[in-house]
Amino acid sequence: RVRIEFLEDIIRKKIEEPLGVFAPWRFKQGFEDMRKELLAFMREKAYKPLTAEDLMEIFDVRDTGLTKFRQLIYDMENEGEIVRTRTGRYGVPERMDLVVGRLQGNNKGFGFIIPDNQELADVFISANALNGAMHNDRVIARLHRQTQPGKRQEGEIIRILARANQTVVGTFESSRHFGFVTPDDPRMGQDIFIPRDEFNGAKNGMKVIVTLTRWPEKRRNAEGKVTEVIGFKDAPGVDILSIIKQHGLPLEFPDEVMAEADATPAVVLPAETDGRLDLRGLRMVTVDGEDARDLDDAVSVEKLANGHYKLGVHIADVTHYVREGSALDREAQNRGTSVYLVDRVIPMLPKNLSNGICSLNAQVDRLAMSVFMELNKRGEILNYSIHESVIRVAARMTYGKVTEILTNEETPLRTEYAEFVHDFVLMDELRQILRRRRMGRGAIDFDFPELKVKIDEQGKPLAVVKRERSVADSLIEEFMLVANETVAEHAAKLDIPFVYRIHEDPDGEKMAELNELLHTFGYHLKTTKEVRPDHLQAILEKVSGRPEERIISTVVLRSMKQARYDPENLGHFGLAAEYYTHFTSPIRRYPDLMIHRILRESLRKGLNAKRKTKLEKMLPEITTHASERERAAADAERDTVKLKIAEYMEDKVGQVYPGIISGVTAFGLFVELENGVEGLVHVSNMVDDYYHYQEKQYTLFGERTKKAYRIGTPVEVRVSKVNREEQNIDLLLNDVEDNRTPGAADQSRSGKSRKLGRRGEPKAETRAKKTDRKAGQAAGSKPKPNQTKQRRRPKSRKQNS
Numbered sequence: 001r002v003r004i005e006f007l008e009d010i011i012r013k014k015i016e017e018p019l020g021v022f023a024p025w026r027f028k029q030g031f032e033d034m035r036k037e038l039l040a041f042m043r044e045k046a047y048k049p050l051t052a053e054d055l056m057e058i059f060d061v062r063d064t065g066l067t068k069f070r071q072l073i074y075d076m077e078n079e080g081e082i083v084r085t086r087t088g089r090y091g092v093p094e095r096m097d098l099v100v101g102r103l104q105g106n107n108k109g110f111g112f113i114i115p116d117n118q119e120l121a122d123v124f125i126s127a128n129a130l131n132g133a134m135h136n137d138r139v140i141a142r143l144h145r146q147t148q149p150g151k152r153q154e155g156e157i158i159r160i161l162a163r164a165n166q167t168v169v170g171t172f173e174s175s176r177h178f179g180f181v182t183p184d185d186p187r188m189g190q191d192i193f194i195p196r197d198e199f200n201g202a203k204n205g206m207k208v209i210v211t212l213t214r215w216p217e218k219r220r221n222a223e224g225k226v227t228e229v230i231g232f233k234d235a236p237g238v239d240i241l242s243i244i245k246q247h248g249l250p251l252e253f254p255d256e257v258m259a260e261a262d263a264t265p266a267v268v269l270p271a272e273t274d275g276r277l278d279l280r281g282l283r284m285v286t287v288d289g290e291d292a293r294d295l296d297d298a299v300s301v302e303k304l305a306n307g308h309y310k311l312g313v314h315i316a317d318v319t320h321y322v323r324e325g326s327a328l329d330r331e332a333q334n335r336g337t338s339v340y341l342v343d344r345v346i347p348m349l350p351k352n353l354s355n356g357i358c359s360l361n362a363q364v365d366r367l368a369m370s371v372f373m374e375l376n377k378r379g380e381i382l383n384y385s386i387h388e389s390v391i392r393v394a395a396r397m398t399y400g401k402v403t404e405i406l407t408n409e410e411t412p413l414r415t416e417y418a419e420f421v422h423d424f425v426l427m428d429e430l431r432q433i434l435r436r437r438r439m440g441r442g443a444i445d446f447d448f449p450e451l452k453v454k455i456d457e458q459g460k461p462l463a464v465v466k467r468e469r470s471v472a473d474s475l476i477e478e479f480m481l482v483a484n485e486t487v488a489e490h491a492a493k494l495d496i497p498f499v500y501r502i503h504e505d506p507d508g509e510k511m512a513e514l515n516e517l518l519h520t521f522g523y524h525l526k527t528t529k530e531v532r533p534d535h536l537q538a539i540l541e542k543v544s545g546r547p548e549e550r551i552i553s554t555v556v557l558r559s560m561k562q563a564r565y566d567p568e569n570l571g572h573f574g575l576a577a578e579y580y581t582h583f584t585s586p587i588r589r590y591p592d593l594m595i596h597r598i599l600r601e602s603l604r605k606g607l608n609a610k611r612k613t614k615l616e617k618m619l620p621e622i623t624t625h626a627s628e629r630e631r632a633a634a635d636a637e638r639d640t641v642k643l644k645i646a647e648y649m650e651d652k653v654g655q656v657y658p659g660i661i662s663g664v665t666a667f668g669l670f671v672e673l674e675n676g677v678e679g680l681v682h683v684s685n686m687v688d689d690y691y692h693y694q695e696k697q698y699t700l701f702g703e704r705t706k707k708a709y710r711i712g713t714p715v716e717v718r719v720s721k722v723n724r725e726e727q728n729i730d731l732l733l734n735d736v737e738d739n740r741t742p743g744a745a746d747q748s749r750s751g752k753s754r755k756l757g758r759r760g761e762p763k764a765e766t767r768a769k770k771t772d773r774k775a776g777q778a779a780g781s782k783p784k785p786n787q788t789k790q791r792r793r794p795k796s797r798k799q800n801s
Contacts, residue, residue, distance in 0.1 A: 336629025
């Protein structure tokens with residue numbers, strides 16, 4: 001009966017649309033493909049929500065299959081793939097005006113949902129529509145009907161699928177009868193209530209870890225108990241340790257992992273070299289930073305008789321020591337990546353592997369995976385080969401030394417490393433060839449300097465320096481890129497399960513917004529529908545060295561999607577590469593280790609059908625987890641740098657610095673100082689005029705003075721306040737009159753005195769602050785001409801390539 005009604009419904013709804021041949025829905029391979037077929041079935045235009053019993057009848061599920069089918073429905077509902085209505089019927093979220101994704105909180109109380117479906121735009125969630133959800137929770141939200149074209153999509157959270165924050169790191173404060181913890185992550189949005197009997201030794205001003213015992217509700221904060229005391233917030237090392245705990249980074253290795261690591265030989269045994277290509281007689285070097293200890297890669301180069309280059313990239317064979325399914329492997333997969341903080345490295349593997357037997361240290365035998373590529377003078381790869389090898393690195397070089405050798409013919413280093421000078425010159429020739437070829441096909445190259453904080457033994461910051469990309473950096477970068485592309489193409493053509501590093505095409509809406517900005521400077525993209533990498537590269541080349549270079553480069557970067565790992569080869573937009581992977585760092589990245597494992601198996605005996613099936617099931621989860629851990633590591637690294645930068649600037653209050661505006665928002669200007677430090681000039685401290693935010697031009701424009709502040713504008717600023725805990729640096733524009741006493745008398749164009757609000761601030765700024773606090777109420781609306789009260793919400797997330 002149900003099947004007949006369903007077919008009648010299809011015929012009734014599709015009577016004017018030819019259906020073609022209707023194939024009855026059946027599970028073709030037992031229950032293995034049930035999930036995919038159920039989703040495809042529910043996405044049919046003629047589908048209407050059905051109960052589990054209806055679905056079992058349609059799919060003819062009987063007997064022993066009933067339990068499995070119900071479990072599958074339960075799992076799919078918990079994961080947000082399907083949604084159960086109040087009447088007990090099931091459908092897919094997108095057919096019900098629902099969206100499933102991760103909630104990204106904001107310190108002002110509202111949030112955004114980052115949808116699982118990457119083709120969907122982020123959804124704004126006001127503070128009143130969070131319904132107890134917290135930052136990073138997996139949720140389902142109902143979308144509101146959009147009443148204004150161009151307005152950001154809004155919604156309300158109706159279900160929380162998974163809680164992300166079982167524990168929270170923050171600062172403890174107590175009163176007579178209770179306490180509370182202010183989370184270190186401001187995106188958590190609210191303090192956590194601690195009952196008196198759950199202090200567990202915590203005292204005022206201590207950094208603690210709280211385990212949540214009750215989730216937040218409307219008008220009621222989350223509740224928890226102190227489960228670990230980190231230490232007083234001003235004690236040495238507590239600040240970095242708090243960030244480590246906040247991001248869930250594991251410091252110690254479990255005993256079983258250390259037992260396996262300790263059992264690993266400290267040297268390469270003779271039997272381990274059997275069947276490997278012996279390259280111990282080939283001259284090769286490693287080139288890394290001065291403080292690097294985990295050396296993944298070595299390079300060799302020679303000029304062939306035909307004038308071609310033979311490039312060798314030799315990568316540590318970590319999979320020989322980290323066997324699949326071992327405790328070492330499970331721990332490495334869980335960690336996903338090594339984390340490089342200001343004062344320490346949290347390795348993916350124990351140190352006797354990462355700094356010892358796996359590291360390509362000089363003058364000792366090491367096991368490796370070697371890729372040889374023959375390249376012509378146009379940088380084209382004519383042939384290649386991949387081998388399991390045994391190598392011996394001739395010298396451990398640093399970026400600084402190699403750059404000095406290549407750029408200074410008088411340096412004593414040329415004498416010290418005389419036997420390698422010719423190799424370095426050949427490498428530089430090949431570097432230039434490879435770079436020209438890569439840029440010629442349209443690769444996008446951003447050259448934003450990296451900030452490095454120098455600290456003493458107690459963790460006190462001594463200096464903040466910009467680390468510019470050197471010739472040697474570029475040399476190793478080009479060699480690793482071409483090796484990664486070669487390995488990716490090799491795997492793709494073998495059609496084996498693999499891990500690719502992908503960077504998807506940018507969103508058309510973001511490209512349209514970018515084009516509007518370009519128009520204000522006299523540039524334009526040819527199209528915003530199918531933007532190619534070379535389109536963006538051409539723009540960056542045109543603005544190079546011009547005043548608008550900074551603003552355009554920044555916005556281009558923010559307009560692109562984030563690179564990630566995926567089992568499907570979707571290409572790499574930023575590199576203009578059809579095939580790309582991460583093969584060159586298996587000591588510190590789990591995807592690279594997994595790639596080595598697959599390559600070794602394919603080189604030795606190939607992958608049989610059973611192994612391929614197993615990998616196809618494993619890789620989606622592995623790549624998703626690796627991408628998540630990569631982002632967590634990047635966040636932790638960035639937080640420790642920002643923390644130490646704020647600490648470094650604490651004794652600089654009152655000093656004046658030249659800078660460049662690096663960001664413009666409705667609430668003020670971000671200014672980057674010459675040493676790379678960034679601070680905020682809040683609009684409430686720009687008291688010489690009413691400033692209107694022009695969103696499309698990324699500009700704050702003075703109503704009376706006609707001053708225009710946009711990204712890339714040089715300014716002079718004075719440090720006014722530093723908050724180390726919040727990692728904030730407040731600045732004042734040095735050319736704005738009466739900065740020391742905001743709200744001084746000011747005559748407008750009409751000759752009337754500018755009225756002041758509370759605390760001597762102009763009323764416009766007072767209203768602006770209220771608007772900032774109530775940003776959720778103004779969701780999605782765009783600033784209108786001559787309107788100071790309207791504030792644009794911050795971007796939902798920072799994009800990078």
